[in-house]
Amino acid sequence: MNYRLHAFGFMALDILSKDSTTKTSGNYGLMDIIASLKWVKQHIAFFGGNPDEVTIFGQGSGAGNIYALLASRLSNGLFHRAWLSSAAPVITKTTAAASRDNQRFLNSTGCPSVACLRQLNAKQITLAVPWYEVPSWSFQNMLDLPNEMESLAAKVVIDGYVLKEEPMETWLERGRIDVPLLIGSTAQEIDFFPAPRDIRYSTKDYYIEYITSKLSSFDDDVLRTALMLYKTNKSPEYQFTTMVTDVRLTCATDKLATAAALNFRSPVFRYVVTFSPSVPSNGMGYDYSASYAFHGADSLAFFGSLEESMDSFSESDAAFQRNLKTAVLSFVKSGKPQACWKPFPQTTALLNHDITVTYAYHVRQCQFWSENGLLKYGWIN
Numbered sequence: 001m002n003y004r005l006h007a008f009g010f011m012a013l014d015i016l017s018k019d020s021t022t023k024t025s026g027n028y029g030l031m032d033i034i035a036s037l038k039w040v041k042q043h044i045a046f047f048g049g050n051p052d053e054v055t056i057f058g059q060g061s062g063a064g065n066i067y068a069l070l071a072s073r074l075s076n077g078l079f080h081r082a083w084l085s086s087a088a089p090v091i092t093k094t095t096a097a098a099s100r101d102n103q104r105f106l107n108s109t110g111c112p113s114v115a116c117l118r119q120l121n122a123k124q125i126t127l128a129v130p131w132y133e134v135p136s137w138s139f140q141n142m143l144d145l146p147n148e149m150e151s152l153a154a155k156v157v158i159d160g161y162v163l164k165e166e167p168m169e170t171w172l173e174r175g176r177i178d179v180p181l182l183i184g185s186t187a188q189e190i191d192f193f194p195a196p197r198d199i200r201y202s203t204k205d206y207y208i209e210y211i212t213s214k215l216s217s218f219d220d221d222v223l224r225t226a227l228m229l230y231k232t233n234k235s236p237e238y239q240f241t242t243m244v245t246d247v248r249l250t251c252a253t254d255k256l257a258t259a260a261a262l263n264f265r266s267p268v269f270r271y272v273v274t275f276s277p278s279v280p281s282n283g284m285g286y287d288y289s290a291s292y293a294f295h296g297a298d299s300l301a302f303f304g305s306l307e308e309s310m311d312s313f314s315e316s317d318a319a320f321q322r323n324l325k326t327a328v329l330s331f332v333k334s335g336k337p338q339a340c341w342k343p344f345p346q347t348t349a350l351l352n353h354d355i356t357v358t359y360a361y362h363v364r365q366c367q368f369w370s371e372n373g374l375l376k377y378g379w380i381n
Contacts, residue, residue, distance in 0.1 A: 003032035003065075006137070007129050008122075010155035012098035013106060019114045024159040026095055030068055031162065037078035055081040055332045059299045061155070064088030064381030067256065068156050070177045071167035081335060083182040083328060085298050086189060088381035089252040092166055093154035101153055104130040136380055144195040145214035145244055146377035156381040168256070171263040180266045180335040182328065183257045183344070184351075186273040188241035188292035189249050192284040200237045200291070207236035211243075222372050229365050238292055251366035252378035257344050269337055270344035271327075272361050273298050275320045275352045283309035298351070302328050319353040327355065 003009060009029030016025035041051045056079045058066045063084035068091060069075040070082065093101075108128040111117045120128075134153045135141035141150060158165055170176060196202075196210065208227060215223040230243045250272070261268040273293045280289030283300045290297075300306045301321040307313040327337040327349075340357060341349045347357040369375055 001033060001036040003029040003036070005029065006155075007105065007125050010157070011102060011105065012095045012154075012157050012159070013102055014096070014099045015106075015114050016117075017095060017099070022159075022161045024095055024161045026098060026155075026157045027068075027159050027162040030065060030072070030156065031074075033065060033069065034072070034074050034078065034162075037075065041078055052080065054079045055083065057083040057085070057299075058087070059085040059296060061088055061381055064091070064156065064379070067091065067167055068163055068381065070179075070181075070260075071165075071170035071175065072162050072177070073164075073175065074162060075177055079177075079179065081180045081182075081332065083184070083331065085184050086186065086249060086295055086379075087183065087253060087256065088379040089249070089256045090152075090376065090378045090380045091154075091156050091158070091163070092376075093157050095157050095159045098154045098157045101134065104133055140195070142248055142379050143190045143193055143244070145211070145247065146374065147214060148217040150377060152377070152380055154380060168259045171259055174263075176260075176263060178264050178266050180331070181257075181260055181264070181268045182271070182331045182337065183253060183260070183268060184271045184273065184298055185245075185249055185253045186293040186295060186297050187245065187250075188238065188290075189245040189295040191237070191241040191290040191292045192294040192296065193286045193288050194237070194241050194244070197288060199240050200235075202236045204232045204236065207232055207240060211240070218372070218374075222374075225368055229368060241292060246362055246365050247369050247374050247377060248379050250362060251369050252375050254361070254366055255370070255375065261344050267336060267343040269331065269341060269349070270347075271337075271341075271349040271351050273324075273351045277306075277310055278314040278317050279310050279312050281306070281309040298324055301325065316353040320351065323353070323355050324351055327351070 010026050012026030017023055040054060044051050056066055064087045066082050066084050067087050067089060105128050109117060109120060129137055131138040136153045164170060211227060212223060215226055226243065230239045232239050257268055257270045275297060276292045280291050282289045283294065283296055300309060301324040306317060306321050331337045341347060348361045350356045350358060
């Protein structure tokens with residue numbers, strides 16, 4: 001479904017809140033999704049669908065939006081299963097805090113009032129977004145290791161209307177939308193466009209030098225332990241994209257899945273895609289082809305589009321695509337992926353040309369990043 005994006009969908013500003021009937025601003029994109037789901041509930045029977053068997057799917061920011069909807073009373077009864085692929089798992093800022101951050105946008109427009117903002121055209125609004133001053137608006141800093149002074153913008157906010165509080169807090173108070181969940185991520189999410197782009201051709205020495213430059217703003221033990229946990233046993237590209245993925249997404253996604261498993265009556269299933277394409281894949285459309293388990297590999301496989309992103313397609317590639325599609329369709333139909341795959345945290349499934357299960361994925365790494373406070377730098381919706 002379509003919904004408004006960036007400033008059109010998620011710009012929180014005090015002057016917009018004061019002009020609103022709900023006295024809030026931002027989260028317009030979430031309201032669009034809720035309106036669409038209401039339409040589906042009212043009309044899907046006319047298309048042969050069942051309004052009581054609606055499964056929603058989101059990838060990346062879309063999955064982060066589902067995370068928010070799972071804590072919003074406005075989405076109660078609108079869906080019955082949810083598949084979250086590479087969800088942006090950090091939703092912590094209030095409308096007031098986001099509004100302070102977004103003064104850069106307001107200053108750039110030169111507008112002193114809501115009436116002035118409404119006179120701007122789409123191009124003027126887009127150009128006013130602080131894409132470079134606050135890199136998380138453009139997502140570019142999310143493809144690299146964080147630094148301690150990193151400035152993080154918020155898209156989805158705690159506005160008191162769509163979201164009363166942080167989603168996990170709502171879940172603790174039994175305010176969740178309790179439906180079966182399939183929560184997935186890929187092992188090297190950023191490999192579709194990593195920073196730096198030349199990491200593929202780098203040496204071990206360059207890898208160590210680059211990691212040192214990025215993590216030097218943190219405690220010395222952070223750098224030392226990170227280099228120990230992510231030794232260049234494979235390639236600098238593999239280790240770097242794995243490290244950034246763990247910090248930015250994998251470990252926070254495990255935290256999300258753990259909170260859901262503890263507070264939902266419905267089952268929660270967790271998977272990590274460990275599949276590496278037989279030849280590099282340009283599935284995300286950037287001028288960089290992924291060698292490892294890149295962001296979107298699971299959604300491409302489900303929709304049968306993985307082959308289109310590769311120069312050749314092996315039986316191993318086809319087996320991954322079949323396995324992924326079979327698991328997801330089983331979840332959609334029955335609420336569980338397949339018999340050998342137990343709910344989280346009993347097992348985490350590793351999806352490749354075959355499906356294996358493990359008790360947990362990257363436990364030591366995630367414990368380390370969590371204990372040192374770096375999970376707050378996770379992907380922001």
